[in-house]
Structure formats: structure tokens, C-alpha cells
Amino acid sequence: MNNFNVLRTKMVEQQLISRGIRDKRTLDIFRKVPRELFVDDKYLDNSYEDHPLPIGNGQTISQPYIVALMTESLLLSPADKVLEIGTGSGYQTAILAMMCREVYSIERFPELAKKAQKVLGDLEIKNVTVKIADGSIGWEEQAPFDAILAGASAPKVPEPLLEQLNENGRLVIPVGSMYSQTLLKLVKKGGVVERKEICGCVFVPMVGEYGWTNER
């Protein structure tokens, strides 16, 4: 095994399984996706460390555990159509693409979207569509979605995202202040939205109409 494969296997054991990630499909996919391809060259040696890393434009690739926790919380099935807000490096996007039928991912920085699309292309992942836009308003033309994952935090749950969920649709999103949030899971059932708190977390801000008006 090359060094990255060893580090990836260890990351799954020491960061995911040891903290309670149990879903077999999620763990299998984390054993496969080469995180080192989504990390800035400067941080290659840090690819499998237990924290976020800078990816440019003041943004970060999320900590592996939080990516796994959000993925597992969405209870994804292979037939699902998923919306992601905040493509960033594309690492979470690749994982969603391997779990589901179709992924629509929105990023506000063209440079990040371009880099992510290149890596997803190199990995021959074909069921992802990326657009550059404000994801806080969702993607109305493609709605409804079985699951929505927000990789950036909002002051409150953006109403359009709830509207664009299917019956039994799940939304995972960090909500709170600019510097500290609670990861929420919302499930739409019979027109009613159930809300559950997963854990405390810190994400970069979702900047847009239903997010923050600026980055500070």
C-alpha cells in the first residue's frame, strides 16, 4: 500500500470508527476517496490529519470526521438526488456522488468550483453538476431534493432549502453565530419539519441572501 492508502485507512479507524461513525457504506467510501487530491499542494503531508485545511479564497476543506458525520446523518440511498451548498474542495461532493444517484453542488467562488470540477473529472465522477451561484437560495430548477447538505453556516435555516426538500427529505446544516454553530438535522414529513441537534461545530459562513451578508 502506498503511504496515502495507509494514512486513509488509519483516518477511518482512528477518526471515524472510534468516534461512532457506523454506516458501512459511508465507511467504505471514506476508505476509497483520495482526500490528498482535494488538498492544496502545500498541505499534502497533512491530508489525513484530524482538522480542516486552507483551500484558498479564505475557505477550508472540512475535517474528515465532520464530513463523515454529515454524510451519515443524511441516511442516503443510491437513488437519492442531493443538493450541496459550498462545493469548496469537492471532497464532500465526491463522497456524496459515490453514495447517491445525482449531486447538484453550488459554490460562490469560481476558482474553487473550477479546481473541484477538475479533480472530480480526474476521478471520473460523472454524476455531479456544479454551478457558481448563491446556494442559500437553493437550486429551484432542480428541486425537489431527497437530501441537502450545507457545508457553510447560516444565522438561521434558509427557508428556500426547506421548500426544496422532498417528502421525507433531510437537510443537514450548521446554524448559529459567525464563529460557533450547532449542526442541525431537519426532516420534512407530511409538511411538518422535525428538527434535531447533532453537535456543536465551527464552519465558514454561508454568504448570501439567506445566509450572512458578508464574511465578518
Ligand code: SAH
Ligand atoms: N465540504 C467542503 C467545505 C468547503 S467550505 C470541503 O470540505 O471542501 C464551505 C464552502 O462554502 C466554501 O467554499 C465557500 O466559498 C462556500 N460558500 C459559502 N457561502 C456560499 C453560498 N451562499 N453559496 C455557495 N457556496 C458558498
